[in-house]
Amino acid sequence: MTQKSTILLGFGLHANAHGDDLDWRGFWNSLVGRLDGAAEFLTLEDRFADPGRDGLDAILLANWLAPRSRDIGIIAGAPLNFVEPFHVSTAIATLDYVSAGRAGLLIQRLDQHRSRDAGRAIGTLKGFPAVDPLSLDSDTLAATEVVRRLWDSWEDDAVIRDVASQRYVDGEKLHNIDYQSADFRVLGPSITPRPPQGQPLVAFGWTTEGDLALARAADVVFVPAGTGFAGVAAKLRGEGQGTRPKVIADLQVRPDVADVAELVAAAQTSVAQGAEGIRLILPALYRQIASVVDALVPALRADLLVAQPLGGDLRSRFGLPAARNRYAAAA
Amino acid sequence: MSKKQIILGAQFPGVNNFTVWSDPAAGSQIEFASFRHFAETVERGKFDFVFLAEGLRVREQKGRFHELDVVGRPNTLAILTALASITNHVGLIGTLTTTFNEPYPLARQLATLDILSGGRAGWNVVTSPGAFTGANFRRGDHLPFRERYERARDFLETARxxxxxxDFHIRSPHFDIAGRTGAGSLPQGAPVIAQAGDSDEGRELAASHADLIYSRHGTLEEGQAFYADVKQRLAKYGRSRDALKILPGANFVLGETLEDALEKQKAIRLQQVSPKNAIVFLEQVWNRDLTAYDPDGPLPEVDPDVAVEQLAQGRAARYDNRLETARAWRELAEREKLSIRELIIKVTGRKQFVGTPAQVAEEIDRYVQADAADGFVFAPHLTPGGFDEFVEKVVPILQERKVFRQDYAAPTLRGNLALPETWQPVAKAV
Incomplete structure (x- = not known):
């Protein structure tokens, strides 16, 4: 096992990244043009209810970017505590259709401060969690489970178009999910047929030790590079057999200095500590993107065996198995 | 006096029996390629907008999933935003409920669509049946039936x-929310607002708040009566007669000759109303299991069951008085010697323009110039090629008649519809 394997490279963006650029369409169009082919994936964090900086809806932006890109995986964020899991599930499934299997969902568990803003923006509503950490955590888990079950609620061959029996769909292959959480219940099935990947990739950004349950529910976990990384990676690696999430190191690229050698060294350290990929975070994206794509990315490729983007569906690029449908009868 | 310019909307065929899936030319209802083909075709035909309906729960019949019709669709806002990415002019109107959305998330999503489309977003504002659809949402059946229009109006004002x-800080009967958006003003000021309710409340909501009204009035006379009624309601809100466009839903069938088109229409109606589907429609009125009846035989002699709850779930309830409807259908069937299937074909038809391209173009124009409509939202029976022939053959005739644009005149949907470019606060009724 000493053979060096290649690692994945992605970018962590948020859907308000256009900053002061008034031509939002021009900004995003040129950005996705730069990243498509240079990186394996991008994440689009949603700035839901961030006062004065809430920007665009991340999942919709992802659906706009998908038809104007070819290869890049698009992992769109949603603050599941404050939106309807049903709408999120169908919107990510749609992204998977539009992008031909390049879609992912970034589960956003907002911090206490952001959660209070988000709670004020939707109001106090039955079926939504109380704004305290325990309620928000357990609701995020429940909502993630609902999103995933809805993706499976149609079997792949549910649409039969059988003229002889006059049936378009085989009702036996649609399934209620009937999920009950502490705060809400969702019956299903989805209105959107099972997406191309079956289960679009589910990602989560690690912040504290309390995130273990959420990390287990994800396929991919982003963990900040640095002192704590090795411990978290080991903990996640110790989970279960074969179903452990992939661990990606988050690397901050400081806006003032662009020391390529230093960043490559930091990336190498993360890889040595078990990172299966690197996600670059650019705080001043607008000013940084050109130099990062033109200098840092080639350096990472040369020194770290960052692969050229692999193409194909996003799950397979992360080395995830084809998703089995939990409702389909065993073949 | 110059002639009225016709507005054309294109509904993507979807979840109902009008979409013919059994035809060899019928394509995918979910692949992006279908939506791309559809949107690119109607944009080539200079249509005003693409229109998507909504259904947030799989329809059921007698406690089972309804299997006979097309089912399955993408998320409305997501697919419209994807279409915004591959088109440049055509408007993008989605049907979105005020019952199972909240104002801040939905207003922000519509703002996103408006920004990313460069001002082509539209919202058909509807309400949803509480208990049935609510089963898929956090809040569940949260709204008393009588309050659904009140919430819709409140929602719309909040979104605006x-x-x-x-900064926004709303405290109203239905909402208590606050925050600050960073989006600034939208390309259109506000998305184009459409309204589809036909009740008195629905008409009033359209007159006070909407830019478009999507109606279902088939004949010229019915259309004129509806048109006159809705337009006269505008004055009390301080709005001009041009501020609200009236667009009935309609279908079309084209042929080489009128006879050819009528033959095609007959064949399409038989595909739309399959033998089993005829029984399902009848069950909506009779509210009984009628699977033992022969679709090609006479209507049941037994009366509708008015006691139990509806067998059909997830459809607009169209038959308020079952006994009365059954009596009228029996009379019609006896008079015209119709089988169950023939009767259903007859009574479930929508407004159809049938004929040669020239005849269809002339008839559309006649309805618009006679103030039965300002245009139509057409739903073809095939996905995704249902508008191919219409765009190739009917649109050029409308253009020659100088009642339809040669090219898009404005960058925004609001501009192309000749609506006020910026939204102005709606005055309260005086």
Whole structure:
């Protein structure tokens, strides 16, 4: 096992990244043009209810970017505590259709401060969690489970178009999910047929030790590079057999200095500590993107065996198995 | 006096029996390629907008999933935003409920669509049946039936406050929310607002708040009566007669000759109303299991069951008085010697323009110039090629008649519809 394997490279963006650029369409169009082919994936964090900086809806932006890109995986964020899991599930499934299997969902568990803003923006509503950490955590888990079950609620061959029996769909292959959480219940099935990947990739950004349950529910976990990384990676690696999430190191690229050698060294350290990929975070994206794509990315490729983007569906690029449908009868 | 310009909307065929899936030319209802083909075709035909309906729960019949019709669709806002990415002019109107959305998230999503489309977003504002659809949502059946229009109006006014940008602080009967958006003002000021309810409340909501009304009035006379009624309601809100466009839903069938088109229409109606589907429609009125009846035989002699709850779930309830409807259908069937299937074909038809391209173009124009409509939202029976022939053959004739644009005149949907470019606060009724 000493053979060096290649690692994945992605970018962590948020859907308000256009900053002061008034031509939002021009900004995003040129950005996705730069990243498509240079990186394996991008994440689009949603700035839901961030006062004065809430920007665009991340999942919709992802659906706009998908038809104007070819290869890049698009992992769109949603603050599941404050939106309807049903709408999120169908919107990510749609992204998977539009992008031909390049879609992912970034589960956003907002911090206490952001959660209070988000709670004020939707109001106090039955079926939504109380704004305290325990309620928000357990609701995020429940909502993630609902999103995933809805993706499976149609079997792949549910649409039969059988003229002889006059049936378009085989009702036996649609399934209620009937999920009950502490705060809400969702019956299903989805209105959107099972997406191309079956289960679009589910990602989560690690912040504290309390995130273990959420990390287990994800396929991919982003963990900040640095002192704590090795411990978290080991903990996640110790989970279960074969179903452990992939661990990606988050690397901050400081806006003032662009020391390529230093960043490559930091990336190498993360890889040595078990990172299966690197996600670059650019705080001043607008000013940084050109130099990062033109200098840092080639350096990472040369020194770290960052692969050229692999193409194909996003799950397979992360080395995830084809998703089995939990409702389909065993073949 | 110059002639009225016709407005054309294109509904993507979807979840109902009008979409013929059994035809060899019928394509995918979910692959992006279908939506791309559809949107690119109607944009080539200079249509005003693409229109998507909504259904947030799989329809059921007698406690089982309804299997006979097309089912399955993408998320409305997501697919419209994807279409915004591959088109440049055509408007993008989605049907979105005020019952199972909240104002801040939905207003922000519509703002996103408006920004990313460069001002082509539209919202058909509807309400949803509480208990049935609510089973898929956090809040469940949260709204008393009588309050659904009140919430819709309140929702729309709240959304408009949010679209103005900056701080919002709403305290109203249905909402208590606050925040600050960063989107600034939208390309259109506000998305184009459509309304589809036909009740008195629905008409009033359209007159006070909407830019378009999507109606279902088939004949010229019915259309004129509806048109006159809705337009006269505008004055009390301080709005001009041009501020609200009236667009009935309609279908079309084209042929080489009128006879050819009528033959095609007959064949399409038989595909739309399959033998089993005829029984399902009849069950909606009779409210009984009628699977033992022969679709090609006479209507049941037994009366509708008015006691139990509806067998059909997830459809607009169209038959308020079952006994009366059954009596009228029996009379019609006896008079014209119709089988169950023939009767259903007859009574479930929508407004159809049938004939040669020239005849269809002339008839559309006649309805618009006679103030039965300002245009139509057409739903073809095939996905995704249902508009191919219409765009190739009917649109050029409308253009020659100088009642339809040669090219898009404005960058925004609001501009192409000749609506006020910026939204102005709606005055309260005086």
């Amino acid at each position: 406050s949010i679209w103005q940008g900056g």
